[in-house]
Amino acid sequence: MPAATPASVPDTLQQRLLACTGCHGNEGRAASDGFYPRIAGKPVAYLYNQLLNFREGRRHFQLMSYMLDYQSDDYLREMAQYFSSQHPPYAAPQKFDVSKATLEQGESLVKSGDPAHKIPACSACHGEALAGVNPAIPGLLGLPRDYIIAQLGSWKSGARRAAAPDCMAQIAEHLSEQQVGAIAAWIGSQVADSRARPADHVAKPMPARCGSMPSADVAH
Template identity: 55%
Template sequence: MMKPLRKLLPALSLLLALAAAPSPAAPFEDTIAQRALACTLCHGKEGRAAADGYYPRLAGKPQGYLYKQLLNFRDGRRHYGPMSELIDPLSDDYLRELAGYFAALELPYPPPQRPGLAPAALERARALVLHGDPARQLPACVQCHGQQLSGAQPFIPGLLGLSRDYLNGQLGAWRSGLRRAVAPDCMAQVAKRLSLDEINAVSQWLAAQPPPPGMKPAAAPPEQPLPLECGGLR
């Protein structure tokens, strides 16, 4: 009985060695889609936005807008350490390519969020979004972001399909000066004319609006002159 067993030992050893050997690594695809996976660790699968509400959606935003925001992080006009460090060594051309990848994605938007404010506060927010406040030289959101609030190519983002926490945080950052854009910074002017209560109400009203079916940025900005000069649109 021992002889046959001794004859089998080399074969058994080979089988055990093959089983223990690591499997070949999957080939790395050197594509922008593969490299963009690093962004999805925070911004959610395919750039749909993170569940915590603070990392915004990237998919489907205008390429020019995404590119400008990457430049703002890299050049110090927006501040978030991990983001700035990640893109600091990247070239303008690479950032433009990355922005183009996410801009081309067509993905469903999340369901709207239920607001937690009284009807009167939400009605005031609706009026500010749709009509502004001429007495305070406060333009309506729709004057720049479009009647459907879906944004416009190449630089104006949509305002729907975003979480209230993200909207509230960004408007607050513009109001405090933590977030900036190339001068003249029109969004900083708008945010500083809003009270904190109005920022909260506008954020909640916008987050509660369902995006229209198949929402995409308009092909071009509104034809009429914009109410404020914006350096970020150049």
């Protein structure tokens, strides 16, 4: 019998990005393991910056670096644009045991910060609804607790870096382990509104200058 003709695979961006959705979930909605983040609907410049950071070694995850090492800037922009335009429903928050006091502390830090220890509110930069701000500040909605803990820990240790001035590294330096856990627990326990979209601008001057938003107004 003649050999079967191999199935034809369409050369489309969606087909090529199956390499991403294998970990980040269909349409980039996030996996269920609590580690891989949602990338769907994030501001396009944020996604592009993170792809660059992995390619250039400012962020470290072997699989990401391996896939991105030889990709062009234009292709990274195309990838970022695709996932930024996706808006699938958010998954339900993961179940975990945490005290009421921890959740209250986390909510206070997210909404009001801790000025005495030079910790601004998360909402001061990431938006009142925590849905992010265009063009380059990510939303925090739907991020798993374990992922948030891992990223804040990476900033504290210097394993994760961003364009200077690296405002998140500066903020993370002032966070205690307890505060990191509280912030992650509160954000990770919230039910995300699938209608939420990144804001078009920061509502108030940002509390610190940030390399990812070089033109943003900064409070003095």
